[in-house]
Amino acid sequence: MRYTLTVLAAVTACIYAQSFKCPPKDGQYEDPVQCDKFYECSDGRATERLCPDGLVFDPTIRKINKCDQPFNVDCGDRVELQPPRGNTLCPRRNGFFAHPDPAVCNVFYNCIEGEATEITCTAGLHFDEYTGTCVWPNDAGRQGCNPGANKKLKDGFTCPKDQKTDEAGQAVAHPKFAHPTDCQRFYVCLNGVEPRDLGCQVGEVYNEETERCDAPENVPGCEDWYKESDEKKN
Secondary structure, three states: OHHHHHHHHHHHHHHHHHHOOOOOOOEEEEOOOEOOEEEEEEOOEEEEEEOOOOOEEOOOOOOOOOEEOHHHOOOOOOOEOOOOOOOOOOOOOOEEEEOOOOOOOOEEEEEEOOEEEEEEOOOOOEEEOOOOEEEOHHHHOOOOOOOOOOOEOOOOOEOOOOOOEOOOOOEOOOOEEEOOOOOOEEEEEEOOOEEEEEEOOOOOEEEOOOOEEEOHHHOOOOOOHHHHHHHHHO
């Protein structure tokens, strides 16, 4: 029975290949309905080919290998694909795929011939299957993501939920915040969610207005910061 199906499949492929009319010039040409199928034309004869599972054919590529990631190719009306041959982490044998748990939005997998490599997005970003990259959550538009507990430093600081904006009203990628009691220290929230406790070099204090380390006399309330520190030591 399996042998019969194999023969039928081969005959069907042969019929499709024979029905495809090659252009005068030899080369590789897309199938009109299936995005991962193409034909190699030589001397007017067409040989049917398939891209590796998960990749699709891009006729605009000048390279010999014209199979590429789906997010790089405009398939147009070529909406059909070969049956998937993947596994739990790799729905298809090749490509970039989201974590199987829809609540985990910052982890994805790079699959090469069914072998998955786990990749974690930079803090605060979500994986977007349409672009194959990590983007801002609003751009990814994924639902049901688990934001997890707000990361907290040892002194209790957590990054504010509200985005900090600049004078133009644009969100600040890595906002800074002054320490409430220590003039020399300040916080940075990487991508708005990952807190870091940083400090100015000795002799300088953090200036909240300029968001830079500055001389104490330029920061109201911190003018005598190092004088007070020296007095405490003495």
